[in-house]
Amino acid sequence: MRLLILTLLAAHEHAPRVLSPHTADGYSMKTFAQFPRWRDLKGDAKVYEIYAYLADRRTGIFPMGTPAMEGREKASEFAAVRDPVKMFNIYPIGHCGTLGPTMAGFMHDMGIGPSRSVYMPKYNHVVAEVFYDGKWHYLDLDLRGVFRREDGSLASIEESRKDPSLWKGPNSALFFPLDPLDGVRRSYEKEEVVNRHGVHSGGHTMDYVLRRGETLTRWWKPQGGRWNHHPSYHAKPFPRVILDQEPRGPKCKHAGWSVHTHGNGRFVYRPDLTAASADFADGVYEAKGVKAGEAGLVLDGAAEGYAVFEVRSPYVIAPLVGDVETADDDREASVVKLEGEGVTLSVSLDNGLTWKETASRDLTSDVAGRYGYLLRVSLRGERAVVRSLEVTTWVQLHPTSLPSLRKGKNAMRYVTGDDHGLQSHVVEIRTDGKEDWQKLMQEPPADFDATRLSSRARGPFTVKVQAPPGLKVAWLSAGGSFATHQGANAPKTKNTMALAANEPKDFKEFYRSEIPAGQGHWHYNADVEVKPDAPAATVYLRYVGDPAVNNLRIYAHCAGECPSTPVRITHAWREKEELKTKTVDLEKPGPYEIDCADDPSDEYVEMSVPSSRR
Secondary structure, three states, X not given: OOEEOOOOOOOOEEOOEEEOOOOOOOOOHHHHOOOOOOOOOOHHHHHHHHHHHHOOOOOOOOOOOOOOEOOOOOOHHHHEXXXXXXXXXXXXXXXXXXXXXXXXXXXXXXXXXXXXXEEEOOOOEEEEEEEEOOEEEEEEOOOOEOOEOOOOOEOOHHHHHHOHHHHOOOOEOOEOOOOOHHHHHHHHHHOOOEEXXXXXXXXXXXXXXXXXXXXXXXXXXXXOOEOOOOHHHHOOOOOHHHHOOXXXXXXXXXXXXXXXXXXXXXXXXXXXXXXXXXXHHHHEEEEEOEEEOOOOEEEOOOOEEEEEEEEEOOOOEOOEOOXXXXXXXXXXXXXXXXXXXXXXXXXXXXXXXXXXXXXXXXXXXXXXXXXXXXXXXXXXXXXXXXXXXEEEEEEEEOHHHOOOOOOEEEEEEEEOOOOOOOOOEEEEEEOOOHHHHHHHEEEOOOEEOOOOOOOOEEEEEEEEEEOOOOOEEEEEEEEEEEEOOOEOOHHHOOOEEEEEEOOOOOOEEEEEOOOOOOEOOOEEEEEEEEOOOOOEOEEEEEEEEEEEEEEEEEEEEEEOOOOOOOEEEEEEEEEOOEEEEEEEEEOOOEEEEEEEOOOOEEEEEEEEEOOOOO
16 A cells, blocks of 8 residues: 655644734734734733723633633642633633633733733732833732723832822722722732732644634634533532523623623544545645546545545634533534544544544534544445545634724734744644653653642653654644742752754753742743754654653754645624625735625624635
C-alpha cells in the first residue's frame, strides 16, 4: 500500500475573521491592542478606555459568580479559565477569582506593563493591578470598579485603603454599581492584601481553518441550550439558579449588566469526495490507500485504506445539554453523517498518537469540552466507498466578541492570518491527566507523580511537538502551570524552558522564571512565544521543574504555502423586528460595507468556502 500525505494548505482560509469598527479584534491580545479606540493612547487614558470597554453592557465580559472550567482536572487551580482570549471570545462565565487574573492578563499580554492579581482574604475578593508610570493601578472587572481621580489618573489598591476621597462616588456602571461604598471602603481599610504573580494564563488564539465545503455560522443568542457542560455547574442552589433561568445556560448573575447571555457557533463540513472536485485533496489531513473516485472516496488498488479529517475549533465544543445534573444525556456536540459501505470510524483526541474506534455517529461523549479531534475514516473491501460525509460541530461563544453592527454605514473588513502574517495551522498540546504526560514525553521526568497537585514533575523532561503532514512549526506559545517558592524565597524559583529543532539536542533556553519576593501563591502560569531558527517539522521543548511543573500548555503554529480562496459572508440582523440579511462574495481579504437604516439587533454572521466541484 502506498502512503499519500496531502498538504493541509491546498486552498484554505486560515484564522478567517470579520472585523467590525465597533468590536475589538479578539484573535489575540496583540490584535486586541490595535483597536483604534485605545491604540494611540498612553498611560491612564489608555487603561481606562480598555477597562470601560470590558465593563460595558455590550462589549464587556461579566461575572456569573462561578469560574469557567475546562477538562478533567479536579483542582480548580488548573481547570479554571483565566486566559483573556478565551474569556473574551468563549466564556460568558466568571467570578472574581478568574476575572481578576483575566484583567491582569489583558494588561500584561497587551504589553501595557507587569500585572498581578491581588487577593483580599477577609473580603474574599480578587482584583487586578497593572504597573506603569512608576506605580500600580487597581482594576476590578467583578465588582466593576477603578479609582479614578478628577484628573483622570488611576489609583492603586493601597491608595484606596488610605484615601477616603477615592470612594466619594457616586455608584455608576463603572464604579461599584451594586455595592455600599462606605461599607466596602471600611472593609478595604482593614484588609491585608496578598499579591499573586502570573495567575493568568495565555497562548490561546482564535486560529482555525475553513476548508472548501465548510461553513461557520455564529449566533449572538443561544441556540437551544448548548454550552460547555462542566460538572462544577451541577451544584445547587448556585450556580444552578443562574443556569436554569431562561434562556437556559450561562449568563451574567446581575440583571442589566450585559445585553448578552451566551452564544453559539456551528461548523458544518460537507466536502465533495468525488473526482469531480478538489475538496478531498483540499480538506484531508492524511490519507493512505484511498482516492477520490467517480462515486466518492474509494480504495486505490489496496485491500484497505483510510483518510483522516481534522475537526478543530477556536471555540470550545459544546453539546445540547439535557439534564443539567449529568452529562450522560448530552448530545449533538459533533455528529458525523456518512453514506457508504465497508467503512469504520475512529477518533483521536491527542493529535493522532492514539485512536479509539467508534460505532456511534454522535461523538459527544468523546469530544464535548475539547477544541478539536481527528476523525479517521477507514475503508476495507473491494466495494468500500464513502459517497458523502458531513460533520456538524456545535461550539460555545461569548457574543461580545462577534462583529456587531450599528445604525448607519458599517465599514466591515475580512482578514485572515496570524500575528506574524502567516497562514498557520495550530497544533494544541495540553496535559489533562496522567496519561497525557505519558504519551507526550520524548524524555519523561524522573520524578513525577500526577497526584502531587503542587509538584507533579520535578527536574528535566522533554516534549516532542510534531507538525501536521506537509507543514512545519513556524512559532509556538510554550508554557504551562509551574510551582513556585513563596514570600522572601520566591526569587529562588528557577523553572526553565528551552527549544530545539529537528533533534532533541543543542537546546536554547528561552524562559527562566523571575518571581518577585512577596509572591503569595504556590503556583503561577507562564506562556512564552518562541520561534525555532528555521521552521521545522519537529521541535522539542525541554522543561526543568525547579521546584516543579504541574501542567503543559503548548500551541504550535505550523505553516506552509497557502493561496487565498473565495469566501462568502452573510450577516443577519433585525431592524424593528424585521429580519435583514446581506451576503458578500470576496475573492480575497478586504473591506466591505453594511448599511443599517435603523438600530440593528444582531442575529448571526456566517462564513463559508464553496465546494470546488467542477
